[in-house]
Amino acid sequence: DAKTTQPNSMESNEEEPVHLPCNHSTISGTDYIHWYRQLPSQGPEYVIHGLTSNVNNRMASLAIAEDRKSSTLILHRATLRDAAVYYCILSTSGTYKYIFGTGTRLKVLA
């Protein structure tokens, strides 16, 4: 199963952009890249997903490297409510299992 690697933790100041990196060097051609986040005491929440092209939605942007071996989740203006654990996941083709990594704990400073 393809795996992802993320930094354990990151800090950001409120109202500044945040770039959360994810490495997935063993990604295969048909694997989608998904991002979820988990706020304290809640289940994970879908953020964004993509295959090859960069993606934008109301919550964030996803920048995918040309070789697809890495991606970056971009929060354009961090708020205190964005403090959460962010998971980068690959939907593994063939087995269709979601393999969650350890995630990045984002701390937002007021």
Place this chain on the structure above:
Amino acid sequence: KAGVTQTPRYLIKTRGQQVTLSCSPISGHRSVSWYQQTPGQGLQFLFEYFSETQRNKGNFPGRFSGRQFSNSRSEMNVSTLELGDSALYLCASSLTPSGRDPYEQYFGPGTRLTVT
């Protein structure tokens, strides 16, 4: 639209007992997946059901089983509980099954199981 609901929210069981957890997906969603979350192992995939059929299974012993009903509601059963089964069990529903885009999962709040 109501979100994913899980019952019960909290449960305390004794070693050796069995437990059944319930998940009601978002209306119209036919895919339901179950995950176990522990501080040590993080979020681990248990299984996925779509249209009453198990599509995928994670690396868990046979004591963990599940099923899905015709109304897409799902149950998860753990038999012969062990202390290590103490965890937050999360259910997620999706309009489409895994492997079919867009595969966006919506998670419930989870059931906190404590085994003593």
